[in-house]
């Protein structure tokens with residue numbers, strides 16, 4: 524990014540990025556840095572297929588085409604208790620929201636519910652532990668029960684299986700007053716949203732942004 528450039532954005536927004544040789548193939552990537560950090564933006568790219576794989580194979584110094592931040596799915600400071608539920612690269616915008624809330628010293632309570640197949644697939648492991656030390660509720664679950672050892676071979680003592688509404692509810696003292704943010708996997712969103720509604724969470728406190736039907 525040029526030294527004098529700055530991006531104004533809100534946590535939850537994304538940028539459209541393409542490679543200069545194929546500007547027509549733009550892909551959306553959520554901004555993972557905080558809006559309070561100026562002069563740069565950070566993104567997290569999961570190597571999937573076409574463009575994402577090629578972005579992941581860049582070594583540094585290359586030029587990318589980046590369109591200005593956009594998106595209406597954003598963190599609402601009026602949500603005094605927010606639960607973020609996601610898997611895979613869906614963690615990206617939540618990293619921005621958590622960093623923003625901590626840097627700004629917001630009083631909002633935040634819980635992150637994240638699921639990954641195996642421990643090594645959990646991104647930002649050290650940072651998540653730091654967030655937990657600063658009062659963010661970090662709840663991790665592993666979905667591939669055949670490999671539950673940590674990198675250091677210690678047994679996994681956390682939750683297992685995909686997050687369900689009863690599992691989430693058990694961990695939230697004010698479940699009925701919580702705002703639920705979800706993004707990424709359409710399958711996870713489609714499975715959880717009807718159950719949240721059935722549990723009495725009003726539609727206006729469910730903020731879901733599907734990235735695809737995977």
Ligand SMILES: Cc1cc2nc3c(=O)[nH]c(=O)nc-3n(C[C@H](O)[C@H](O)[C@H](O)COP(=O)(O)OP(=O)(O)OC[C@H]3O[C@@H](n4cnc5c(N)ncnc54)[C@H](O)[C@@H]3O)c2cc1C
Pocket residue numbers: 537550551552553554566567568569570571572573574575576611612613615616707733734735736737
């Ligand atoms: C608003 C928004 C924000 C996004 N933010 C991010 C982000 O922060 N980080 C990120 O890595 N991706 C993000 N994505 C997904 C990203 O835009 C691309 O869709 C993804 O990188 C695949 O592009 P591709 O060219 O490699 O694959 P394509 O050749 O376009 O093939 C896409 C295939 O991958 C599947 N797919 C797409 N995205 C994912 C995913 N994240 N996980 C699993 N399967 C997927 C699709 O269902 C499809 O089968 C976001 C998407 C949206 C709509």
